[in-house]
Amino acid sequence: MKRKVKYAIMQYIPNYERDERINVAVILHSPQDEYLNIKLISNTKRLTKFDDELDANFMKAYFKSLGNSFTYSPLSTNEIDIKKDNLLEEMTYNYVNQFRFKIYDDISIESSCESFIEKLKDNYLYFDIKKEKRVSERDSKEFFAELLRGKSISYEIIGSNNSILGNYDEKINVDFRINNKYYKIINFNQNNIDKYTPTIKMWMLNSIELKEKKEELVFVINEQVLNEKTDIFIKMLSKYAKVIKMDEFNDYF
Numbered sequence: 001m002k003r004k005v006k007y008a009i010m011q012y013i014p015n016y017e018r019d020e021r022i023n024v025a026v027i028l029h030s031p032q033d034e035y036l037n038i039k040l041i042s043n044t045k046r047l048t049k050f051d052d053e054l055d056a057n058f059m060k061a062y063f064k065s066l067g068n069s070f071t072y073s074p075l076s077t078n079e080i081d082i083k084k085d086n087l088l089e090e091m092t093y094n095y096v097n098q099f100r101f102k103i104y105d106d107i108s109i110e111s112s113c114e115s116f117i118e119k120l121k122d123n124y125l126y127f128d129i130k131k132e133k134r135v136s137e138r139d140s141k142e143f144f145a146e147l148l149r150g151k152s153i154s155y156e157i158i159g160s161n162n163s164i165l166g167n168y169d170e171k172i173n174v175d176f177r178i179n180n181k182y183y184k185i186i187n188f189n190q191n192n193i194d195k196y197t198p199t200i201k202m203w204m205l206n207s208i209e210l211k212e213k214k215e216e217l218v219f220v221i222n223e224q225v226l227n228e229k230t231d232i233f234i235k236m237l238s239k240y241a242k243v244i245k246m247d248e249f250n251d252y253f
Contacts, residue, residue, distance in 0.1 A: 007120055182218070186220070
């Protein structure tokens with residue numbers, strides 16, 4: 001059974017002028033299921049690596065408070081109108097300074113709420129999860145496919161049997177085809193960013209080849225971390241193809 005939900009991505013932004021940010025939590029609300037829950041990053045070392053001026057002990061206590069605020073139980077004493085459609089907007093309105101919430105509404109999902117919030121965590125808090133337990137590329141594609149189905153958008157998952165061929169018959173491994181455009185999801189994080197230049201240049205070349213074939217390529221950037229380096233990579237990719245950020249993905253269609 002499909003259900004309409006809203007979810008939010010919470011980002012930590014040490015300095016708005018630099019516009020550097022990192023995903024720290026996902027929140028899911030379903031009025032129909034009377035469900036509200038939050039998943040927070042547990043690896044505070046990622047935060048202190050991202051912002052070495054951060055008070056880690058304060059952040060742990062703050063996250064605990066967030067967990068209590070954004071978790072609903074019928075037995076809870078919290079005064080939450082769980083069936084209110086704009087509950088997330090009201091609850092996140094007063095959060096300012098170093099935190100930003102991006103809310104996605106009008107989402108229809110096929111999964112249970114418990115399953116879907118785990119998918120949100122797997123995809124938006126990807127690098128908080130131990131490497132051996134991270135979601136597979138196939139499962140990640142299926143998550144975004146579920147979002148597309150929820151918006152009644154026709155798509156085709158691109159695999160080895162239907163991949164695009166380059167000028168030398170090499171396979172160009174994009175992820176989706178939607179409305180005659182090809183989409184490639186790229187993950188940026190502080191662990192791989194220093195080694196990512198050759199990959200970005202490869203995708204710039206792929207973009208040029210696809211343009212020659214009259215095919216349009218769109219990059220979807222899953223910016224687990226956003227800083228000067230990722231900003232440069234985004235500018236490089238934008239030279240030859242359209243680039244959208246993951247938190248813009250749902251609003252793009």
